[in-house]
Amino acid sequence: MTRRLDATESGIATAASILRAGGLVAFGTETVYGLGADASQPQAVARIFEAKNRPRFNPLISHFAHAQAAFQQIVPNALAHRLAQAFWPGPLTLILPRAPGCCISDLAADGLSTLAVRVPANAVARALLEQVDRPIAAPSANRSGRISPVDATHVLEELDGRIDAVLDSGPCTVGLESTVVDLSDPQRPCLLRPGGITLEELQAICPHISLPQTTSDAAPHSPGRLISHYAPHLPVRLDALQAQPDEALLAFGAPRPTNAPLVWNLSPTGSLEEAAARLFTGLRTLDHKGQAMGLTRIAVQPIPHHGLGRAIQDRLNRAAAPRPQDGTGDTAP
Template sequence: MTRRLDSSASGLAAAASILQAGGLVAFGTETVYGLGADATQPEAVARIFAAKNRPRFNPLISHFPTAAAAFTHVVACPLAHALADRFWPGPLTLVLPRAPGSTISDLAADGLATLAVRVPRGDTVAQLLTLAGCPVAAPSANRSGRISPSDATHVLAELDGRIDAVLDTGPCPVGLESTVLDLSIPSAPCLLRPGGVTLEELEAICGPIRLPDTQSDAAPLSPGRMLSHYAPHLPVRLNATAIAPDEAVLAFGPQQTPTQSASWNLSESGNLQEAAARLFAGLRALDLEGQRLHLRGIAVQPIPNTGLGVAINDRLNRAAAPRPDSALAPGSTLP
């Protein structure tokens, strides 16, 4: 049963405590209700995807109480500061290069070198984010593909029993998701998603803003845009039932106990939520160790294509997809 918390001091303290402990809390912003988790805890972020029944991993927006807090996790250009001064707190998300010291998990960032950050408007959400003391990753608090919720009752209709709590802050005044602006190339800002801040308002500060080419990989920062996505240096071979001596292995399940010199088990208990949380770290660790040992690739043992397994396999397919500079899929020459 999901707890319904009010926005009193005790309700806010309870919500913040749940977030700190790795739980899920839905909360109202000026746009829609978000489904929040501590963005620095990969297992907590994985719970978001599981609760939403989200079919693939996408970059998640991390929420902060102040612009100063947000800018500790990204490399902010002068244009980002100008936009923050004008529109934060408010319904604008900025995509910027990740700062070297950021603690936001790879799962929240979908393995990208950029982060999506925002400072939502509202005293209650600002208090929650301050009390939580962590970046809060929060997509809309609804089942994947359903209508975004603008009231706590909508959240409970979708997610009751699937999340720990909803902080009832009343109806959302905007009721439309935030605008997402890519500033990873400051000289060429790109509108990834229209929303609560209009294009005209943005162009008054930025000048001309380009729109992404939906038919190409030119704008990979919007969810699901890039086919070859966070590909390791080593080729990736999927659904491997036999492992060659010169391959690293990404394993899954209690029976998968490879003796390779480089191996990583996503979940020895076969827990897909744990596997999702460990996926990016595993790929990175095997890539580094495999290169050190001069291995020829990473073999991925089969992962069930159900529940979060759909998202995990989607992400692995992107890691194994043809690279932009090669027509040959990584791992396609392996046995």
């Protein structure tokens, strides 16, 4: 059985001890809960893939307590320093070339010449990282391709008995994974995954950053780029103006008349920040309750395509993508 540790000095110390010994600990960040392992121990990293049923061609983000520790593992450039100063600690992942003598295992990096690194803002996560004093590889703490967890209960629903512990720091405040920016070519920075830092915020520092590119289920260059991802069991229908009687409804904005027997409103006031924080809980709730009610699908009302709306739409597009049983995509049983 997986231990549930309180976010106390004792709980953090226990979690750090487990990680140093090569164990798996899920911990909360401001984005979602991550499934952590010592990135310098290949066997520990391998346990992440086993616990998640994760494709081994998908690289992992390594987490650090502060920018100085992260920059010891990669070769930063001037733009990396500017973005780190502006957004670290925070929901931003940077991809940069590996430094000579980097201690992070090839398995965590998928054998690439680059690394994905970030410094989370969550105080409990940073205290844990300080105590471990090693890079911690941590994808989202769920079965591969499934809905990301934003509280400790979600983690246990997915991974109880498959990991050593979960450090419960309460609900995540952002609720969407980090923004991923590729800086391996400083002349051509690229936004690979929209997330908690918006495109507009990035453009204020890096006006020439390119927009996300279409990806495939071939080996991705960064985490979180598989086409089918964040998937509930029920199929997802996007940009639905009306829900059918056999559909649950993921709504956004002022409530409208609907025949849907089950509704979760991401934000009745139309706040994208509130919608981002409630997205994964909403998908999970509609999926569980909808299945129990015999519903066949989740209909999703349109989401604005600006600010955090881009990140929300990215996650919804992946949730609606074809599943493995359809012949494409990646998800876990």
